[in-house]
Amino acid sequence: MNEDIIVIVAEDDDGHATLIQKNLKRAGIMNDMLRFRNGEEVLDFLYDRKEEKRNPELYYLLLLDIRMPRVDGIEVLRQLKGDERLKSLPVIMLTTTDDPVEINKCHQLGCNSYVVKPLNYESFIEVINRLGLFMKIVKIPNQLNEGF
Amino acid sequence: MTVLFIAVLIGSIALFVIQVNFNENRALIQIGFIFYLVVVLLTIMLIGRSMVIRIVIPLKELATIASRVSAGERNLRITELKRTDELGVLSNTFQKMITDIDASNRLVNDLNEELTEKNKDLEQIVYISSHDLRSPLINIQGFNKEILNELKEIREILDQSSDLSEAREKIIHLLDEDIPEAFTYILSSTQKMDLLLNALLKLSRVGRSSLSLGPVDMNQLVAKIVRTFEYQIEEAAISIQIDDLPSCMGDESMIDQVFSNFLSNSIKHMTNDRPGKVRIHGYIKEDETIYCVEDNGIGIDKKYQERIFNLFEKVDIDKAGEGLGLTIIRKIIEKHKGSVWLDSSPNKGSKFFISIPSPK
CATH class of the missing domain: 1.10.287 (Helix Hairpins)
Structure with missing residues (x-):
């Protein structure tokens, strides 16, 4: 996948985050990863409220867990997709349930993909690669980074 | 009424006597007859009026109340008739029926509320399982x-x-x-x-578990709870102030759990910026007893305040515990038909309140 893409992992469970990172590496996705432990941290980062600033030269892809403390994934998705400047950021929802109500809610809010844990890493990596490719082809990111 | 009835009777007898004895005196008869008619009319009017007061008005009221009951109005009262006749019996029976309907409605409402609560619990369990x-x-x-x-x-x-x-x-x-x-x-x-x-x-x-309600001596109970936390309180150098607390009607072991959870939370969420303080106070307000556990710890941001009572919800992610304490408090207070709320601001501290209804 394009090396300019940073994979953001918003996941409160250390085990789940480690498994995701290990499996992405195993599949040859060597992109840098950023880990956040709850919705609030990831929003602070995306809205540049953190010391650690986003790099405007780079593209970001968000893997977003739903059940997180403080601010959950659905709320993060709602805020991102409701924000003109951030809504083109690709978001893959990660969750432990295939509850159709929840899936629908995420799709309505505009998530790009929805995957159920335990992850079938083959299809998960395919989703990531596809989104990565998509990001490269349509070159969204520079608009994404404007105006922050 | 009786007087008038007697007057009519006397009038009738008088008329008869006059007719027999003074057959020729027509003028007298005519006057007597007119007088008699007036008295009869007056009697009829008064009888009618009394019937309206004694029968029609109460019946009208019954009809109005009946239609209001059937339209769903509750807690209605019929003007009490202190009478033993049929209408009195009807009215009293009707009032009893209304009271019974109200009582069973209250029961249905209570059960419905309980069912809604149980349903919410179930939904939460499903969410948590998934x-x-x-x-x-x-x-x-x-x-x-x-x-x-x-x-x-x-x-x-x-x-x-x-x-x-x-x-x-x-x-x-x-x-x-x-x-x-x-x-x-x-x-x-x-x-x-x-x-x-x-x-x-x-x-x-x-x-x-079912509530075993009784009077709870809160001064004694809170003193006991504070003693069990003595070690942590000393360790964290927290000063505790306990005001004179009103008693309440509750399940002592459950109330014990509530205050233990509050105190444990307060101790856990102190800040290093200032010496820790906890104050427990209470007062009676109208028909409920209100208690407050107040601390000067890290406080809770407004945006998290709604979520903190949810099961397994932890705002302070780094602190020990599974996010159960406040959920249990809420459950217990709900069982007591009271409520729990908080007033908290970050870096200042938190005030957790509970209210417990006084026995009626």
């Missing part, structure tokens, strides 16, 4: 696969490498780092699962 309980299982499954992968990797390294010293380094890394890490995650996930299941059981026990 998220929190599955989470450790995903780790167990995932890291088991990791271990299998890593063992396979070791086998491949051994099979393929001719240079054993290079192979050795890779294998040692897998054996010393990756595989133990995976086992550590598996172990901590089983512990987490155990913790969550225990928490769920604890909560369901609170939900199922």
Whole structure:
């Protein structure tokens, strides 16, 4: 996948985050990863409220867990997709349930993909690669980074 | 009425006597007759009026009340008729019927409320089963696969490498780092699962147990609770102020749990910026008793305040505990038909309030 893409992992469970990172590496996705432990941290980062600033030269892809403390994934998705400047950021929802109500809610809010844990890493990596490719082809990111 | 009736009777007799004795005196007869008619008319009018007062008005009221009851109005009262006749009996029976309907309606409402609560609990359990309980299982499954992968990797390294010293380094890394890490995650996930299941059981026990209500001497109870926290209080150098507390009607062991959870939370969420203070006070307001546990700890941001009573919800992610204490408090207070709320601001502290209805 394009090396300019940073994979953001918003996941409160250390085990789940480690498994995701290990499996992405195993599949040859060597992109840098950023880990956040709850919705609030990831929003602070995306809205540049953190010391650690986003790099405007780079593209970001968000893997977003739903059940997180403080601010959950659905709320993060709602805020991102409701924000003109951030809504083109690709978001893959990660969750432990295939509850159709929840899936629908995420799709309505505009998530790009929805995957159920335990992850079938083959299809998960395919989703990531596809989104990565998509990001490269349509070159969204520079608009994404404007105006922050 | 009776007087008039007698007057009519006397009039009739008089008329008859006059007719018999003074047959020729027609003028007198005519006057007598007119007088008689007036008295009869007056009697009829008064009888009618009395019937309206005694029968029609109460019947009208009954009809109005009946239609209001059937339209769903509650807590209606009929003007009490202190009479033993049929209408009195009807009116009293009707009032009793209304009171009975009201009572059974209240019962249905209470049961409905309980059912709604239970439904909410059930929804929460489903949510938790599909998220929190599955989470450790995903780790167990995932890291088991990791271990299998890593063992396979070791086998491949051994099979393929001719240079054993290079192979050795890779294998040692897998054996010393990756595989133990995976086992550590598996172990901590089983512990987490155990913790969550225990928490769920604890909560369901609170939900199922029936209240054994009695007068609770809060001064005594709170003093006892503070003694059990003596070690932590001393350790964290917290000063505790307990005001004179009003008693309440409650389940003592449950109220004990409520205040223990509050105190434990306060102690856990102190800040290093200032010496810790906790104050417990209470007062009676109208038909309820209100208590407050106040601290000068880290406080809770407004945006989290709604979520903190949810099961397994932790705002302070780094603190110990499974996010159960406030959920149990809410459950207990709900069982007492009271309410719980908070007033908190970050870096200043929190005030947690509970209200318990006074016995009626």
